[in-house]
Amino acid sequence: MLIEPFAGETVGSVFRRLATRNAVPAGELWTTIRHERPRLPLRTTPELVPRLVEQLADLPPGFFDSRRADRLFVRCVHVNWRHSNCSMCAPLPAPITRCRRCTNGEPVEVRTRAGAVCARHRRWHYAGADRDLARAANFFRAERCLTGTLWERGIGPDTGELELATTLIRATDLGQEDESHRTALARHYPEAVRLVALATEPWAERFLANTNVGPIQVAALVEAAVNAVTAGTSHDIDAVRASFHAEGRETVIGLDWPMRLRHGRSPGLDDLGRRILTFAPRVRATLLRHTDARKPPARQPRPSSRHAQV
Ligand SMILES: [Zn+2]
Numbered sequence: 636m637l638i639e640p641f642a643g644e645t646v647g648s649v650f651r652r653l654a655t656r657n658a659v660p661a662g663e664l665w666t667t668i669r670h671e672r673p674r675l676p677l678r679t680t681p682e683l684v685p686r687l688v689e690q691l692a693d694l695p696p697g698f699f700d701s702r703r704a705d706r707l708f709v710r711c712v713h714v715n716w717r718h719s720n721c722s723m724c725a726p727l728p729a730p731i732t733r734c735r736r737c738t739n740g741e742p743v744e745v746r747t748r749a750g751a752v753c754a755r756h757r758r759w760h761y762a763g764a765d766r767d768l769a770r771a772a773n774f775f776r777a778e779r780c781l782t783g784t785l786w787e788r789g790i791g792p793d794t795g796e797l798e799l800a801t802t803l804i805r806a807t808d809l810g811q812e813d814e815s816h817r818t819a820l821a822r823h824y825p826e827a828v829r830l831v832a833l834a835t836e837p838w839a840e841r842f843l844a845n846t847n848v849g850p851i852q853v854a855a856l857v858e859a860a861v862n863a864v865t866a867g868t869s870h871d872i873d874a875v876r877a878s879f880h881a882e883g884r885e886t887v888i889g890l891d892w893p894m895r896l897r898h899g900r901s902p903g904l905d906d907l908g909r910r911i912l913t914f915a916p917r918v919r920a921t922l923l924r925h926t927d928a929r930k931p932p933a934r935q936p937r938p939s940s941r942h943a944q945v
């Protein structure tokens with residue numbers, strides 16, 4: 636018996652569903668395949684033989700070849716080091732579980748341009764969850780931001796920035812330290828997406844990439860951004876944008892921090908800022924990760940741009 640595949644469905648997902656549909660344990664189906672291909676590993680790893688899975692599932696050849704539209708944007712030589720979903724360099728996002736209403740209740744894993752929210756069924760479906768979001772307009776806005784603006788900066792649901800943002804936001808509410816990332820993300824998705832969007836805007840990128848900016852200044856930026864997206868208004872978000880600038884050797888921080896920070900005597904950070912300071916290097920690396928460029932293919936001259944050196 637065959638299955639109906641979903642766009643962008645992973646090899647492993649098709650393989651598992653095929654086994655289930657035919658009431659064969661996945662391991663047993665794999666053993667059958669290994670009888671003909673004895674060099675395959677003992678462990679069930681259908682990802683190694685996508686063409687074979689295509690044949691088993693009676694899918695058209697090339698079904699598992701990714702579609703360009705699903706790729707995360709990346710900076711590469713083919714598009715003059717701008718972000719694009721280059722068919723040679725851009726990676727697919729990590730697999731995500733699809734909305735259970737979309738799949739008639741079946742567990743299906745896909746690698747497509749999508750986040751954690753199904754707008755059609757108004758469900759939260761991150762990491763196998765299936766939760767109603769009927770009235771949570773901010774979740775739908777966040778989903779659009781993630782699959783639009785953030786996707787085009789190379790940021791997907793599992794590239795690391797959202798996990799960091801969730802950790803930073805949780806640093807504001809003590810007593811929730813034991814929460815898993817998936818539980819925390821389900822609570823903080825709208826603010827986490829806004830934080831990532833704000834902290835990866837071009838001005839923030841210039842600030843974080845500037846070697847004259849120290850960890851205290853990074854913590855000040857992140858503290859201001861966390862406060863603005865969690866408790867502030869759009870006016871506060873604009874104030875953050877207007878307050879942190881670094882050009883060459885000149886670092887300017889507005890709002891109420893400037894003097895204290897410039898002389899480095901009193902950090903001028905509140906409790907949240909001091910907690911952020913303890914992981915400033917991780918903050919910086921994670922928020923700048925999307926600016927890394929793919930290495931040019933062999934024999935290309937080395938690009939002169941600082942960002943282009945991986
Ligand atoms: Zn490319």
Ligand SMILES: [Zn+2]
Nearest residue numbers: 734737753756
């Ligand atoms: Zn759905």
